[in-house]
Amino acid sequence: MCQYSAKDGHVGDWHLVHLGKFAQGGAGIVFVEATAVERRGRITHGDTGIWDDAHIPGLQRIANFVRSQGAVPALQLAHAGRKASMARPWHGNGPLTQADLERGDKPWSTIAPTDTALGEGWSQPRAFQPGDFQTVLTAYRNAVRRAVAAGFDIVEIHAAHGYLLHTFLSPLTNTRSDDYGGPRENRMRFPLEVARAVREAWPAARPLFVRLSSIDDVEGGWSIEDTVALARELKAIGVDVVDCSSGGILGSATAATKFTLPRVPGFQLPFAERVRQEAGIKTMAVGLILTAEQAEEALAAGRADLIAIAREALYDPNWPHHAAQALGADPQMERWPVQYGWWLTRRESLLRKLGIRR
Numbered sequence: 001m002c003q004y005s006a007k008d009g010h011v012g013d014w015h016l017v018h019l020g021k022f023a024q025g026g027a028g029i030v031f032v033e034a035t036a037v038e039r040r041g042r043i044t045h046g047d048t049g050i051w052d053d054a055h056i057p058g059l060q061r062i063a064n065f066v067r068s069q070g071a072v073p074a075l076q077l078a079h080a081g082r083k084a085s086m087a088r089p090w091h092g093n094g095p096l097t098q099a100d101l102e103r104g105d106k107p108w109s110t111i112a113p114t115d116t117a118l119g120e121g122w123s124q125p126r127a128f129q130p131g132d133f134q135t136v137l138t139a140y141r142n143a144v145r146r147a148v149a150a151g152f153d154i155v156e157i158h159a160a161h162g163y164l165l166h167t168f169l170s171p172l173t174n175t176r177s178d179d180y181g182g183p184r185e186n187r188m189r190f191p192l193e194v195a196r197a198v199r200e201a202w203p204a205a206r207p208l209f210v211r212l213s214s215i216d217d218v219e220g221g222w223s224i225e226d227t228v229a230l231a232r233e234l235k236a237i238g239v240d241v242v243d244c245s246s247g248g249i250l251g252s253a254t255a256a257t258k259f260t261l262p263r264v265p266g267f268q269l270p271f272a273e274r275v276r277q278e279a280g281i282k283t284m285a286v287g288l289i290l291t292a293e294q295a296e297e298a299l300a301a302g303r304a305d306l307i308a309i310a311r312e313a314l315y316d317p318n319w320p321h322h323a324a325q326a327l328g329a330d331p332q333m334e335r336w337p338v339q340y341g342w343w344l345t346r347r348e349s350l351l352r353k354l355g356i357r358r
Contacts, residue, residue: 001310002033002047004088009036009049011058019062022313023069024337026320029306030066032059034078034158037143038136041079041164044088045105050077050143056150063151069337074154075147076211077140077198081164082112082125082173095121111136113167113174113181119250128180133190136164137197144201156209157191157198161248165191166213169230170222170249188230192237199238209284210234211243214271217261221249224274231279241306243284244272265290272304284308292323 005014015032022030036042036049049055063073085107087093087100096107111132112125140157147155159165167173168190174181180189199208212230216222231242246261246268261267268287276283285304289295295307313319324330333341333348351358 001314002043004044004046004090006046006048009039009042009047009051009055011048011055011062015048015058016062016065020065020069021317023066023071024340025313025316025318026324026335027071027309027313028320029072029074029154031074031076031154031156032062032152034076034080034163035059035143037077037079037139040084040108040110041081041139042084043080043163044086046088047080050075050146050150051139053146053149056146059146059150059152067151067153072153073151074156074209075150075152076156076158077143077147078158079136079139079164080110081162081167082110082116082118082122083162084108084110085123095123112164113176116173116175118162127176133180133193137193140194141197141201144198148203154207154209155198155202156211156243157195158211159191159194160211160213160243160245162213162250165194166222166249169226170216172216172218172221172249184226184229188233191230192233195234195239196237204238207240208238209241209243210239211245213248214244214246214268214275215261216249217247218249224271227271228275228278231275231281235279235281239281241282241284242272242275242279243286243308244268244275244304245286246271264288266294266298269298269303273302276302276304282306286310292326295323296327 003015003018019030019032033048036047036051038051066073085096087096091100096105107123110123110125111128113128115124115127117124144155169187174187179186181187195210202208212227214227215224234242265288269285272283272285282305284306285298286308289307289309290312298304309319321336324335333345336344
């Protein structure tokens with residue numbers, strides 16, 4: 001969950017405490033938010049970055065703490081493409097305005113498959129030229145080198161929600177007439193080149209995830225059949241997990257497009273299930289997964305291999321610990337940090353004596 005609170009890409013105390021809470025709360029993996037591989041690839045001025053070696057120490061501090069709490073430190077590698085150079089959500093979540101300029105948030109030039117803007121009032125990106133492909137590939141390779149130096153054990157390529165790689169995939173946003181546009185194989189070309197470059201630079205023993213918008217949910221857009229085909233290619237490259245989200249191709253924010261798909265608990269689970277079955281690759285499910293029982297049922301039924309908790313974790317950073325209790329996996333609170341468990345087990349004993357059930 002992007003915090004839009006970095007300074008020139010640098011993480012700070014907010015990010016350490018924010019992510020540290022999830023590690024203390026029992027999460028198996030803790031992902032640092034979408035982190036820009038290029039300065040121009042930020043969504044906002046507050047995005048975290050990994051385009052400079054100076055970003056390594058702050059990220060390393062987070063990775064070290066997450067690992068110290070028994071969780072696996074992970075990092076999303078991102079490039080916002082035409083969704084770059086926009087206002088932070090609480091300042092409008094749209095094109096930068098005069099008020100943003102007065103705060104010091106100035107616009108910057110952006111790139112995308114074509115020069116089509118996100119919408120009226122948005123800045124026009126520059127269409128990719130031949131040299132841009134290699135420049136961005138190099139940025140991803142360097143970002144991987146920095147992720148290794150910072151001590152992360154998993155990286156995820158963000159190719160969803162209308163950001164750069166997603167806009168290459170979708171026929172709604174990729175109308176190029178060269179080898180990188182047109183039929184699906186061509187539209188997949190650059191995202192697959194990025195995945196291949198990252199896989200080659202990332203240690204072979206460490207997992208590589210790719211986050212996809214499984215469907216655009218817009219007529220004529222990217223489909224679940226397209227995602228299955230792409231997932232097969234990603235598996236052949238050496239990608240380990242496909243993170244199955246959806247939407248966002250035309251709106252300013254994640255899944256901002258008006259959905260025809262009903263937004264109900266677990267609404268994206270069918271995507272993870274289908275990709276897992278038809279592409280033969282591990283998947284991670286996300287999207288209104290609210291309870292321990294809901295998550296466990298999905299895993300037990302083989303609908304996904306991993307469950308990602310996002311907004312629900314913001315609401316309850318101890319969600320994994322509470323889930324373990326709800327499922328009877330940790331009745332003595334042994335998985336909690338000892339600094340908490342020592343107190344809480346005594347509290348539970350007192351509540352039982354008082355006949356209070358929770």
